[in-house]
Amino acid sequence: MASPYLKAALLTVALTFLGFFFISQFDSMRASELRSQLDELSYQLESERLMFLYSQTIGSQAELCSYFATATESKANKAYLLAEKIRQYEQSNILNAEYEKIRNQYYLSNAALYLNLRLAEKYCAQNSHTTILFFYKIKQSCPECAAQGKILDALREKHPNLRVFAFPHDADLPFLNALVRRHGITQVPALVIDDKTVLFGLQADWQIEAAFDKD
Amino acid sequence: MESGKKEYRRSTIHIPERKELAIIGMILVALAVFVFLSISYQIIFIGYTILTLFIFSAYLIMWLEGARTEPILPEPKKYPHVTVVVPSFNTGDTIFECLAACKKMEYSGTFDIIVVDDGSTDGSYEKLKNEKGITLLRNEKNRGKASALNYAIRHAKGEIVACIDSDTYPQKDALQKAVKHFYEDDKVASVVVFVCVSRPKTLLQRIQEIEYWISFGFFFRTIASIDGLYVTPGPTAFYRKDVLLSLGGFDEQNLTEDMEIALRLQKNGYKIRACHETQVFTEVPATLRKLFRQRLRWYRGGVMNILKYIDLFFNPKYGQFGLFILPTTLGSGFFAALFMAWTLMSWSRGVFDWLAPFAANLPAGIAAAATNWGEGLLVFQSSWILGIFSLSIWTYFLVKSFEISNTEPQPRHMLPLVLLMWVYPFFIGFTFLMAYLHELFGMRYSW
Numbered sequence: 145m146a147s148p149y150l151k152a153a154l155l156t157v158a159l160t161f162l163g164f165f166f167i168s169q170f171d172s173m174r175a176s177e178l179r180s181q182l183d184e185l186s187y188q189l190e191s192e193r194l195m196f197l198y199s200q201t202i203g204s205q206a207e208l209c210s211y212f213a214t215a216t217e218s219k220a221n222k223a224y225l226l227a228e229k230i231r232q233y234e235q236s237n238i239l240n241a242e243y244e245k246i247r248n249q250y251y252l253s254n255a256a257l258y259l260n261l262r263l264a265e266k267y268c269a270q271n272s273h274t275t276i277l278f279f280y281k282i283k284q285s286c287p288e289c290a291a292q293g294k295i296l297d298a299l300r301e302k303h304p305n306l307r308v309f310a311f312p313h314d315a316d317l318p319f320l321n322a323l324v325r326r327h328g329i330t331q332v333p334a335l336v337i338d339d340k341t342v343l344f345g346l347q348a349d350w351q352i353e354a355a356f357d358k359d
Numbered sequence: 360m361e362s363g364k365k366e367y368r369r370s371t372i373h374i375p376e377r378k379e380l381a382i383i384g385m386i387l388v389a390l391a392v393f394v395f396l397s398i399s400y401q402i403i404f405i406g407y408t409i410l411t412l413f414i415f416s417a418y419l420i421m422w423l424e425g426a427r428t429e430p431i432l433p434e435p436k437k438y439p440h441v442t443v444v445v446p447s448f449n450t451g452d453t454i455f456e457c458l459a460a461c462k463k464m465e466y467s468g469t470f471d472i473i474v475v476d477d478g479s480t481d482g483s484y485e486k487l488k489n490e491k492g493i494t495l496l497r498n499e500k501n502r503g504k505a506s507a508l509n510y511a512i513r514h515a516k517g518e519i520v521a522c523i524d525s526d527t528y529p530q531k532d533a534l535q536k537a538v539k540h541f542y543e544d545d546k547v548a549s550v551v552v553f554v555c556v557s558r559p560k561t562l563l564q565r566i567q568e569i570e571y572w573i574s575f576g577f578f579f580r581t582i583a584s585i586d587g588l589y590v591t592p593g594p595t596a597f598y599r600k601d602v603l604l605s606l607g608g609f610d611e612q613n614l615t616e617d618m619e620i621a622l623r624l625q626k627n628g629y630k631i632r633a634c635h636e637t638q639v640f641t642e643v644p645a646t647l648r649k650l651f652r653q654r655l656r657w658y659r660g661g662v663m664n665i666l667k668y669i670d671l672f673f674n675p676k677y678g679q680f681g682l683f684i685l686p687t688t689l690g691s692g693f694f695a696a697l698f699m700a701w702t703l704m705s706w707s708r709g710v711f712d713w714l715a716p717f718a719a720n721l722p723a724g725i726a727a728a729a730t731n732w733g734e735g736l737l738v739f740q741s742s743w744i745l746g747i748f749s750l751s752i753w754t755y756f757l758v759k760s761f762e763i764s765n766t767e768p769q770p771r772h773m774l775p776l777v778l779l780m781w782v783y784p785f786f787i788g789f790t791f792l793m794a795y796l797h798e799l800f801g802m803r804y805s806w
Contacts, residue, residue, distance in 0.1 A: 156412045159748045166744045167742070236738050287712040288720075291716035295726055298730045345719060345720065348720060348723035351723070
């Protein structure tokens with residue numbers, strides 16, 4: 145009597161193992177897709193650093209400024225899209241343990257790109273760009289943040305000189321904590337426009353535009 | 360063996376049973392809430408999928424090892440007299456076709472037909488009076504199908520009674536093929552045949568057509584191969600009259616007397632066999648409203664009978680029937696309802712999430728919804744990969760069901776099939792949930 149059930153159990157175990165094998169393949173495929181996008185971010189970051197080092201040592205400040213003026217169509221502009229992708233993949237992932245690393249690496253690269261931009265502004269007195277810091281949260285679901293992300297993406301296409309950097313306010317990384325404290329972010333979504341104006345809550349495109357026109 | 364009277368008294372729903380039901384219900388609801396709040400979607404999905412995979416694998420192996428080949432039965436020494444019993448309540452539009460089909464049946468022995476009019480008010484009784492070749496009995500008041508059947512069985516001359524619904528049309532060889540199965544084994548007290556949908560017209564009926572092939576075709580044949588049938592379908596079932604009488608006949612207080620009698624037969628050690636060499640065709644609900652009503656009755660009856668026969672569940676005394684068939688068929692309804700409740704809860708959260716941006720800032724919400732609104736809505740979940748295996752086994756069942764029904768899969772089956780797989784389960788789960796809630800709060804059922 146036990147035999148058909150034993151066979152069924154064996155079949156189930158075998159198929160479950162096979163299933164998990166495919167899952168692990170699939171999960172690492174997605175993780176490596178994210179990693180290669182992160183690599184592009186790091187590559188950009190690295191070349192900016194190198195350019196800066198060059199200008200400080202054997203080059204000139206003018207060269208640095210012209211580099212920053214031309215090479216600023218940065219990957220960071222797609223920052224929130226990548227953040228969203230990381231979040232979605234992490235949620236549907238089962239076996240891949242790399243996600244925390246991927247997430248943190250992404251925050252760090254993004255933060256570094258933001259600081260490079262600030263540096264360029266400081267050295268080169270470039271003021272043609274509007275920079276928006278967009279704070280969202282990762283520990284709980286935040287549908288308003290997702291909506292805000294979409295609005296910012298649309299806005300970026302409309303204004304080529306707009307840069308958006310997205311940061312989670314609850315990731316508990318030293319640099320992010322400092323940034324959160326600096327701008328007094330207590331709730332999300334929050335937008336910091338050109339390091340001055342802070343907008344809390346979901347904002348429509350025209351509300352954001354009104355805020356950066358004030359500057 | 361229990362006397363009929365005692366059986367009748369047990370069949371009414373007592374308050375303690377309701378209390379028990381209410382307590383079980385509360386525990387399940389609390390469990391569902393707990394599970395929903397504490398475990399991630401992935402874990403629940405994986406657990407559910409692996410369980411399904413095991414159940415499907417077991418049916419697959421039972422099919423491959425036994426049910427696949429129907430045994431060739433020897434001709435019985437004699438073909439006993441059969442009484443065909445047709446209960447009728449306001450069925451003037453179908454019963455004459457049913458009787459015509461019954462009269463056309465070809466059988467090596469003899470058979471007679473009893474029609475019990477259960478207090479019809481549509482004038483069908485008067486018309487039936489002129490019908491030749493039948494014995495007409497009448498309940499002055501409408502007392503329900505089980506009562507009508509019992510009335511007829513007491514008057515039946517046949518050793519075997521064939522209970523045929525007045526909206527069901529048997530094939531010519533139904534008697535000839537089904538009766539043989541009574542002689543496979545002394546303990547066979549009932550034989551069921553392959554119930555199919557008669558002339559499906561609406562899309563909903565075409566969905567049910569495939570559903571009937573799968574459940575009454577593939578699953579009934581597989582379950583019967585290990586003597587595990589838990590229902591002798593109302594449309595058509597054959598019984599040994601002496602066994603029915605000794606068990607007290609059909610339960611007149613039950614919503615699904617066809618399931619109750621099958622469980623009672625099982626409990627008393629009788630066997631139920633399935634015959635797929637012949638088909639009977641039954642009318643099925645054409646609209647969603649009617650289907651909902653029908654299924655509400657089925658599933659409420661299911662809940663009722665689960666409670667009545669709860670001692671059979673997981674009871675090793677009843678072998679595979681108690682340990683596997685009952686939990687995976689009748690019992691799985693609870694799972695379906697639980698899964699449905701959980702799905703509804705997560706959907707309501709999804710709706711809340713979807714509405715949140717609008718509530719926070721209406722113009723911004725609209726603007727966000729207008730830009731790639733579908734993006735990220737459906738991200739492929741790694742756990743779905745496991746579901747592919749269950750789906751493959753289920754597809755095999757589907758193919759076999761078409762074979763059993765002697766139907767070539769046609770393009771016209773595509774749409775009903777897709778709906779059966781991806782939309783219909785939500786309807787069934789929802790109906791089961793409603794049936795369960797109806798029973799829980801003790802609502803009265805009206806026919």
